[in-house]
Amino acid sequence: MTTAATTKVENARDEDDESGTLLQRLAGTQAVWILGVLVVIIAFFSIAGGDRFLSAANFSLISQNLAVLAVLGAGMTFVIITSGIDLSIGSVLVFSSVISAKLMDSMGGDGAGVVLVGILAAVVAGAAWGWLNGFLIAYAKIPALIVTLGTLSAALGLAYVLSKGINITVSAESLTDFGIYTRFAGLPALPLVALVIVVIFGIALHRTRFGRHTYAIGSNQEAARRVGIRVDRHLMLVYLITGVLGGIGAVMYLAQFGTTTIGGQSLTNLNVIAAVVIGGTSIFGGYGSMFGTIVGLFIPAILQSGFVIIGVDPFWQGVAVGAVLIAAVYVDQTRRAAAQRGAPRAKQAKEGTKE
Amino acid sequence: MTTVLRAEGLSRSFGHVMALNAADFDIDQGEVVALIGDNGAGKSTLVKALTGNLQLDSGQIEFEGRPVTLESPTAATRLGIEVVHQDLALAPHLSPAQNMFLGREISAKGVLGWLGFMDNKAMRDQTRQRLADLGGTVRALNSPVGSMSGGQRQQIAIARAIAWADKVVFLDEPTAALGVVQTKNVLDSIKRVRDRGIAVVLISHSMPEVLEIADRVQVMRLGRRVATYRGADTNVEELVGAMTGALDFKEAAA
Numbered sequence: 001m002t003t004a005a006t007t008k009v010e011n012a013r014d015e016d017d018e019s020g021t022l023l024q025r026l027a028g029t030q031a032v033w034i035l036g037v038l039v040v041i042i043a044f045f046s047i048a049g050g051d052r053f054l055s056a057a058n059f060s061l062i063s064q065n066l067a068v069l070a071v072l073g074a075g076m077t078f079v080i081i082t083s084g085i086d087l088s089i090g091s092v093l094v095f096s097s098v099i100s101a102k103l104m105d106s107m108g109g110d111g112a113g114v115v116l117v118g119i120l121a122a123v124v125a126g127a128a129w130g131w132l133n134g135f136l137i138a139y140a141k142i143p144a145l146i147v148t149l150g151t152l153s154a155a156l157g158l159a160y161v162l163s164k165g166i167n168i169t170v171s172a173e174s175l176t177d178f179g180i181y182t183r184f185a186g187l188p189a190l191p192l193v194a195l196v197i198v199v200i201f202g203i204a205l206h207r208t209r210f211g212r213h214t215y216a217i218g219s220n221q222e223a224a225r226r227v228g229i230r231v232d233r234h235l236m237l238v239y240l241i242t243g244v245l246g247g248i249g250a251v252m253y254l255a256q257f258g259t260t261t262i263g264g265q266s267l268t269n270l271n272v273i274a275a276v277v278i279g280g281t282s283i284f285g286g287y288g289s290m291f292g293t294i295v296g297l298f299i300p301a302i303l304q305s306g307f308v309i310i311g312v313d314p315f316w317q318g319v320a321v322g323a324v325l326i327a328a329v330y331v332d333q334t335r336r337a338a339a340q341r342g343a344p345r346a347k348q349a350k351e352g353t354k355e
Numbered sequence: 356m357t358t359v360l361r362a363e364g365l366s367r368s369f370g371h372v373m374a375l376n377a378a379d380f381d382i383d384q385g386e387v388v389a390l391i392g393d394n395g396a397g398k399s400t401l402v403k404a405l406t407g408n409l410q411l412d413s414g415q416i417e418f419e420g421r422p423v424t425l426e427s428p429t430a431a432t433r434l435g436i437e438v439v440h441q442d443l444a445l446a447p448h449l450s451p452a453q454n455m456f457l458g459r460e461i462s463a464k465g466v467l468g469w470l471g472f473m474d475n476k477a478m479r480d481q482t483r484q485r486l487a488d489l490g491g492t493v494r495a496l497n498s499p500v501g502s503m504s505g506g507q508r509q510q511i512a513i514a515r516a517i518a519w520a521d522k523v524v525f526l527d528e529p530t531a532a533l534g535v536v537q538t539k540n541v542l543d544s545i546k547r548v549r550d551r552g553i554a555v556v557l558i559s560h561s562m563p564e565v566l567e568i569a570d571r572v573q574v575m576r577l578g579r580r581v582a583t584y585r586g587a588d589t590n591v592e593e594l595v596g597a598m599t600g601a602l603d604f605k606e607a608a609a
Contacts, residue, residue: 208471209460212449216457219446226444227458228429286448 030280030332031292037324038295038302045306053309062301063191064256068093070194071249072272073293074201075242080276081205082238083218083285084144088133089246090268091155096125096250097260098159101168108171115175118254123247129155130243134236152269159262169259179255190252197248202290214238218285271300274321278328282336299324357419359384359554360436360523365404365414366578374400376578377414382523385552387545389565389586392575393598398558401575402525405556406438407431418522435522439529443512447501451493451511452482454500455518485514489544492537506537513544523554530564542568562591574598 046054072089079086100122107114129151136147170176182189205211216224217231225231254260279296281288304317361381367374375397382388392398403409405416407425416423418434425431431438445454456478462468479496486493493507500508509529516524526545530538545555545568559565565572569586574597582597595601 204471207473209462209473210471212453212457212460212473215448216446216453219448220444223444223446224457226428226440228432229458286446 030328030335031289031295033331034278034280034292034299034328035295037328038299041299041302041306045302045310049306049309053306058305058309060188060191062298062305064188066297066301067190067194068249068252068256069268069272069275069297070191070294071197071245071252072242072268073275073297074198074290075238075245076272076276077279077281077288077290077293078201078205078214078238079144079242080273080281080283081214081218081285081288082235083221083283084137084235084238085148085273085283086133086144086239086242087148087269087273088129088151088155089148089242089249089272090265091152091159092126092129092243092246093250093253093268094260094262094265095129095155095159095162096122096247097254098163098168098262099125100247100250101170101254101260102162104170104172104175105168110172110174112174114172118170118172118175119251122250122254123244126243126245126247126250127240128243130240130246131236133243134239137239138232138235156262159260163260163262165262167260167262170254175251175255176258179252179258190256193252197245198290198294205290210234210237215286218282218287220286274325275300278321278325280328280332282332283329287336296328357384358382358417359419360405361417362401362405363415363417365401365416366412367400367404367409368412373578375404375411375414378575378579380405380573380580382554382556384554385549386570387549387555387557387568387586389557389559389569389572390575391559391562391565391572391594391598396575396598397578398575399527400578402438402527402556402558405431406436406525408438432519435520436525437516437520437523438525439512439516439527441527441531443508445500445508445512448499450497451486451500451503452479452496454511455482455485455515459519481518482514485518486510488547489514490540492540505532506534506540509533509537509541510544513541517544517548517553520553523556524548525556525558527558528560529557530559530561538564562594565594566591576600 052058072093076086076089100118103121104114104118107117133144133147133151136142137144179190184192205214213224213229213234216227216229217234221231275296276288276293277283277296278299279289279292279294281292300317300321303320304314307314307317307320358381363379365375365378365380378397378401380390380401390398390401400409404411404414405425407428407430410426416425418436423430423434425434425436446457449457452475461474461477461481463472463474468474482496489510493503493510495503500511503511509532513526513529516526529541529545533541542564545557549555557565557569566586566589572584572586572589572594573580574582574584574594576598581600584593584597
């Protein structure tokens with residue numbers, strides 16, 4: 001963004017309170033800064049990788065790979081804005097997918113009824129873990145890090161117990177067909193489902209009372225309590241919803257790969273948390289956006305894809321994402337510390353107009 | 356004038372410490388009562404008891420002549436009692452308007468409101484109006500409160516309290532962190548609130564401030580009310596004497 005544009009936005013903010021258009025509110029947030037990074041990365045690989053990178057097929061593949069993570073990220077954004085954390089989300093996904101696949105397998109066949117039961121089972125299983133997380137965190141007052149570390153282990157353990165460690169193949173082909181072949185307006189189905197979910201949760205976060213209270217709790221829990229917000233109930237709901245999204249993610253995963261991967265989700269939680277944080281959501285709570293989470297998801301995925309295409313060892317992706325994560329948080333912290341000291345950015349902007 | 360809030364014989368002990376020892380309190384409609392006392396005299400505990408933030412061992416609270424139990428802050432809020440805490444209890448990441456209406460958001464009209472959507476414009480407009488009424492210096496209604504000065508935050512907290520309190524407002528050291536001009540603004544807004552018929556309880560360590568604004572001054576010591584003075588008839592020496600207990604010795608000697 002040019003200096004002139006910054007000046008305009010800052011002035012609009014100071015002098016006119018109705019400057020609440022989406023664009024202006026987004027401007028100056030971490031999410032936009034990191035969007036710039038994403039654009040630079042895409043531009044780099046477009047030049048280095050050419051058409052193989054910048055093709056509809058490649059981006060379709062990337063969006064396929066991101067669909068499940070995006071659904072989990074929608075819940076994680078809420079959790080982290082309340083200044084909580086959910087480490088269990090990958091295990092909850094595995095557990096839900098095992099329950100769902102087992103049920104569909106035992107019912108057999110390929111009817112809509114079977115798929116519906118499979119979906120419901122996954123959602124209920126996810127909700128149960130989410131409820132347990134929420135109850136222990138909100139009412140038993142055990143730190144979220146500990147609770148979800150415990151349920152991470154427990155949910156995965158139970159998934160192993162139930163499946164005896166053997167992955168279960170999805171017998172209902174209408175589900176896997178939906179995941180692999182179905183397209184709407186040329187776009188694959190799963191990313192579209194993810195997009196719908198993310199948009200709904202984004203609106204809930206930024207536009208509704210529920211979202212407002214989520215920010216308030218993360219910003220100052222005591223203040224939220226004093227104005228009469230039922231903080232415990234709200235936290236409980238946030239973890240419950242995140243569990244439900246884990247269940248939905250499980251169904252999407254089954255649709256995409258046609259099998260459970262019990263051992264394959266050990267880094268899912270950290271990938272989702274990294275995406276949320278790269279997207280500018282403060283790990284200390286009170287600040288963040290759904291848009292940022294999506295941008296934060298794309299950065300690792302684009303790096304991965306780009307490295308493969310330009311022939312760099314794709315293991316470098318992990319190194320690059322780690323660096324981006326730390327850099328993003330550092331820049332964010334510095335920026336916010338500056339704002340706390342009296343918004344020098346705004347002052348600069350004002351001085352800029354005087355010239 | 357009618358008594359809006361009266362408390363009799365409030366007691367509460369924490370272990371061996373009698374934080375409140377049969378404390379009394381009363382305030383009329385449209386009256387400013389200053390609550391003063393040395394540190395540990397029981398001012399904050401009394402305020403907590405009167406705003407539903409503390410369970411009492413014994414004692415009675417009457418609101419507009421009826422006995423009430425204030426078992427939670429929400430119960431006090433429902434009666435029209437609000438409190439501005441010393442730590443202000445604002446959410447630093449939220450804007451003034453968001454803080455002002457936190458927990459009481461205005462719903463959007465129709466189906467959207469039923470779905471939990473809010474009328475942000477109405478909330479912003481009302482916030483701007485309320486802050487202007489206080490002669491406030493808060494203009495950036497979309498900036499986070501955390502980036503504002505102590506005085507601006509204080510204004511927001513006070514504006515919020517008096518926006519919702521139609522009976523009694525408790526202000527716990529509202530000017531402690533403020534400069535001269537801002538202190539004057541706060542005192543002016545207290546007068547304006549009083550003129551609307553709302554009772555204001557002011558906790559303060561600043562004697563000149565207390566003498567300037569209070570209709571009555573209630574002095575707390577060792578968990579109880581030891582004296583009440585009319586603001587117009589008292590002076591700093593008398594108040595300090597009552598606070599520290601020096602007057603007792605004088606009386607005993609006399």
